[in-house]
Amino acid sequence: MNQVLILTRNILAEQEIQQKLQALNYEVYCSVSVFDYCNQSQEMIDFFKFFQYVILSESICESEVNSLIPLLRGYSLNIIRKVETKMTKRDQKYLEAEKLDAIISINDSVDELRECLYTIKNRTGSMDEHYINDNVVPLSGKVSLVSANYLQKAGGANERKQQISAVLHRLSPTELKILSILTEAGDHVITREVICHKIWEEEATKSHLASLSSTVTRIKSKFEQVNLDNTAIHTLWGKGYLINQQLLDYLKSESFFNRVVSNG
Numbered sequence: 001m002n003q004v005l006i007l008t009r010n011i012l013a014e015q016e017i018q019q020k021l022q023a024l025n026y027e028v029y030c031s032v033s034v035f036d037y038c039n040q041s042q043e044m045i046d047f048f049k050f051f052q053y054v055i056l057s058e059s060i061c062e063s064e065v066n067s068l069i070p071l072l073r074g075y076s077l078n079i080i081r082k083v084e085t086k087m088t089k090r091d092q093k094y095l096e097a098e099k100l101d102a103i104i105s106i107n108d109s110v111d112e113l114r115e116c117l118y119t120i121k122n123r124t125g126s127m128d129e130h131y132i133n134d135n136v137v138p139l140s141g142k143v144s145l146v147s148a149n150y151l152q153k154a155g156g157a158n159e160r161k162q163q164i165s166a167v168l169h170r171l172s173p174t175e176l177k178i179l180s181i182l183t184e185a186g187d188h189v190i191t192r193e194v195i196c197h198k199i200w201e202e203e204a205t206k207s208h209l210a211s212l213s214s215t216v217t218r219i220k221s222k223f224e225q226v227n228l229d230n231t232a233i234h235t236l237w238g239k240g241y242l243i244n245q246q247l248l249d250y251l252k253s254e255s256f257f258n259r260v261v262s263n264g
Contacts (some may be wrong), residue, residue, distance in 0.1 A: 003027045003050055007035040007068070008057035017082065020110050038071055039064055048075045053117065055080045058106065071097045078120045080104055116237045125225040140246045162225040164250055174199065175219050181232065182243040183251045191240035217239060
């Protein structure tokens with residue numbers, strides 16, 4: 001059984017997420033006092049060694065999260081931020097810097113939580129080939145956004161462009177369509193349902209959603225050979241998909257992507 005620690009300012013606010021995790025056979029410990037101790041003393045405590053995951057509640061403000069992360073990174077913990085509706089700009093920066101392994105929503109279903117935690121576990125442990133570099137944040141697992149200073153690095157730019165071009169020519173028509181949809185969305189998260197509707201021109205079904213997930217995984221796998229700073233497509237659990245900012249800049253600035261898509 002895996003152990004999950006929820007740090008919060010209000011235990012009652014965590015009942016729903018606690019029940020969902022327990023339904024997945026996770027042992028959940030929810031604490032205000034541990035949060036207060038860490039927030040005040042900033043000292044490492046052996047207590048954290050008993051947990052594989054720590055969830056930072058939406059009741060904890062961003063400045064406190066920023067103070068807690070360096071302390072928690074001293075342990076072999078998967079750090080997950082829980083938000084109410086959407087992640088903030090600072091959340092994105094934490095993901096960009098890989099300070100967080102995932103972001104989850106209070107509205108995430110049991111299925112979404114299961115897949116999120118499974119992906120994190122397999123990425124950090126004995127990694128299944130399908131989950132290598134799979135970034136959940138999404139809102140999970142190292143759903144990293146590339147900061148502007150990364151994009152200013154000149155070294156290796158031409159090589160990356162050639163690698164991206166080579167991958168694009170190896171994508172299937174459906175894979176190209178998905179990448180085109182994500183590129184059009186830019187730095188906005190686009191839901192899985194919207195992508196399905198754009199591809200199949202009908203309401204999303206479970207079959208469509210499953211097909212989309214496997215196709216996105218294949219796209220990620222193909223782009224692993226490219227010297228990008230992070231995964232090509234970020235999976236944000238309970239929200240949708242977001243294209244890697246570095247890849248987005250290349251695709252929007254170069255005409256070869258439009259040529260490849262049009263030639264399909």
